[in-house]
Amino acid sequence: MSALTLILGNKNYSSWSMRPWLALAQTGAAYEEIVIPLDRPETAASIAAYSPSGKVPVLRDGELTVWDSLAIIEYLAERFPEAGLWPAAADARAIARSVSAEMHAGFQALRTHMPMNIRAALPGRGRAEGVEADIARVTAIWRDCRSRFGGDGAFLFGAFSAADAMFAPVVTRFQTFAVDLDPVSRAYADAVLNWPIVAAWCKAAADEPWSQARYDDL
Numbered sequence: 001m002s003a004l005t006l007i008l009g010n011k012n013y014s015s016w017s018m019r020p021w022l023a024l025a026q027t028g029a030a031y032e033e034i035v036i037p038l039d040r041p042e043t044a045a046s047i048a049a050y051s052p053s054g055k056v057p058v059l060r061d062g063e064l065t066v067w068d069s070l071a072i073i074e075y076l077a078e079r080f081p082e083a084g085l086w087p088a089a090a091d092a093r094a095i096a097r098s099v100s101a102e103m104h105a106g107f108q109a110l111r112t113h114m115p116m117n118i119r120a121a122l123p124g125r126g127r128a129e130g131v132e133a134d135i136a137r138v139t140a141i142w143r144d145c146r147s148r149f150g151g152d153g154a155f156l157f158g159a160f161s162a163a164d165a166m167f168a169p170v171v172t173r174f175q176t177f178a179v180d181l182d183p184v185s186r187a188y189a190d191a192v193l194n195w196p197i198v199a200a201w202c203k204a205a206a207d208e209p210w211s212q213a214r215y216d217d218l
């Protein structure tokens, strides 16, 4: 195993894995990845070989094991300060952490009823109770960050940041479920989908051999 190894779930379905993978890719550091297909008889045992929580993602840095998506992103931000994973200005950084923590802790209806499934097209599905309210809050966050901190850049805080990595799986969900977006949110979502590391993750997701029927047959 090389110094930095990220252990992930399937790229098509594992939204929690996508977030730190994007942050790590954004640093430009060399790393290895291990992908563990989810929802299979051997999944729990495979994850347990790496993860004290029994969940992915997990980052190994030499002897150190870091788990949970947001903790991994914070670790990467400290390990690679030159990558600027968090905005440089203290106020922008505080808001970036607030919206990232809100994403990490919330949006239960959206996460349950619109599970990430990058290569699928499921227009009109997933519209269960609470989902519209979650979509409204996510897009309000995007509009607010874009107007206050976006500046000349295309992302929430101008340049691609950890906050964009946290919201990227929501962008792909809105694509999968064909959610109508206001113009500011649409432009932001397109910028995320076209960002090369996001496009690379989505391409890898589309090429994966595994499928999880319970997410494909919504």
Ligand SMILES: N[C@@H](CCC(=O)N[C@@H](CS)C(=O)NCC(=O)O)C(=O)O
Pocket (backbone or CB within 6 Å): 009, 013, 014, 015, 016, 017, 038, 039, 043, 044, 047, 054, 055, 056, 057, 067, 068, 069, 070, 104
């Ligand atoms: N709070 C955790 C959530 C991690 C999580 O739920 N990971 C899922 C995959 S997306 C998992 O490991 N599932 C495997 C299982 O439960 O067997 C994080 O942010 O990393």
